Amino acid sequence: MEILNLKETAQRITLAIENKERIILFADADLDGVCSLVILQEAIQGLGGRVETVYFPNREEEGYGLNFKALDSLKQKSPALLVALDCGIGNFEEIKKAKALGFQVIVIDHHQVLERVPEDAFLVVDPKQEGDQYPFKKLANTGIVYHLAHLVLGASWSKMLEQNFVELTAIATLADMMEEKEDNKIIMEKGLGSLLKTQRPGLKALVDILGRGESSARQVAQKIVSVLNITDIKNHLTESYLLFTLSVDGEARVLAEKLYQQSQQRYLEINDMVAEVEQMIQDEPQDYERFIFVGKEEWPQVLTGAVASRICNKHQKPTFVFKAGQVKTRGSVRTPKGVDCVEALKQCHDYLEMYGGHAQAAGFSLKGQDVMNFKGCLIQFFNQ
Numbered sequence: 001m002e003i004l005n006l007k008e009t010a011q012r013i014t015l016a017i018e019n020k021e022r023i024i025l026f027a028d029a030d031l032d033g034v035c036s037l038v039i040l041q042e043a044i045q046g047l048g049g050r051v052e053t054v055y056f057p058n059r060e061e062e063g064y065g066l067n068f069k070a071l072d073s074l075k076q077k078s079p080a081l082l083v084a085l086d087c088g089i090g091n092f093e094e095i096k097k098a099k100a101l102g103f104q105v106i107v108i109d110h111h112q113v114l115e116r117v118p119e120d121a122f123l124v125v126d127p128k129q130e131g132d133q134y135p136f137k138k139l140a141n142t143g144i145v146y147h148l149a150h151l152v153l154g155a156s157w158s159k160m161l162e163q164n165f166v167e168l169t170a171i172a173t174l175a176d177m178m179e180e181k182e183d184n185k186i187i188m189e190k191g192l193g194s195l196l197k198t199q200r201p202g203l204k205a206l207v208d209i210l211g212r213g214e215s216s217a218r219q220v221a222q223k224i225v226s227v228l229n230i231t232d233i234k235n236h237l238t239e240s241y242l243l244f245t246l247s248v249d250g251e252a253r254v255l256a257e258k259l260y261q262q263s264q265q266r267y268l269e270i271n272d273m274v275a276e277v278e279q280m281i282q283d284e285p286q287d288y289e290r291f292i293f294v295g296k297e298e299w300p301q302v303l304t305g306a307v308a309s310r311i312c313n314k315h316q317k318p319t320f321v322f323k324a325g326q327v328k329t330r331g332s333v334r335t336p337k338g339v340d341c342v343e344a345l346k347q348c349h350d351y352l353e354m355y356g357g358h359a360q361a362a363g364f365s366l367k368g369q370d371v372m373n374f375k376g377c378l379i380q381f382f383n384q
């Protein structure tokens, strides 16, 4: 049993390759999105296809997923096949707009389906959608793209490509904290098995830096995730993407070293934010009994997920951390096992502009003026 619409998506991409259609690859900027995009781009280009543009939205400026600002800057590329990776399942209005601009949109996502799948998408691949009979529901998005790349490449699939792609898939599976059983267990074994002798220059350079000493492949992979899961974006390209796609060893070493230094810096910033939240909880414990809801204007939105994870792990309570803003408030939520945060957001979606994710990790955005109402709604939800 194959993932629903995966074969049709492979056929559509194959057609686009044959016809030299313009293809736009649009992916979430985290490691799962980046690895998804790199694999699909290399598969398409390996077959002579035309990847016109690669685009990662900047979460601080554009938020998560497909957005109007991005479409505005992409519209001169229309008509084109636009593939959304690791995002898109909740972008109803944006996909409608994309279609009106002349794009044919394919969504490849693994996040929870909200009230419906986007009806203006040409094809939607998401193992969590209704009617999908693929038995394993916990693939990282890169895990889905790995299958897709295999279908698209067909006879051109080789042992070497498999090794190359499964390394990225394993890293993405780890980054997205997907449960390591069934399909993912196999992916992790294969990917970690070849990681330390990877042929990809950027990855090799980073492995060289992080693997100094007696580290196992898993430890190195975990460190790769902490260095690459959040990186800066310039011209809509993440630095992790640049690292993975560099072909010159010397350049790869320079960039890998720079990213490693940046991650050290970011680690300190996250520590500071965690300490600040801990202080808030200590000062007013009665405000944080059922769940933790904290935001500040100075906090960078890209770090809210990491901070929420740490706080949630420690306190075992649903944790919302956000960058507060008058116009836009954006943040992340993490919940302990057994509490579905997408369900909580769904119940309170009247106050939200955008939301989505997995049961234990999701994102949301809203207007500054709605924050108190949103919190009030959550109080009701968590007091049920």
Ligand SMILES: [Mn+2]
Binding pocket: 032, 033, 086, 110, 140, 141, 176
């Ligand atoms: Mn993902």
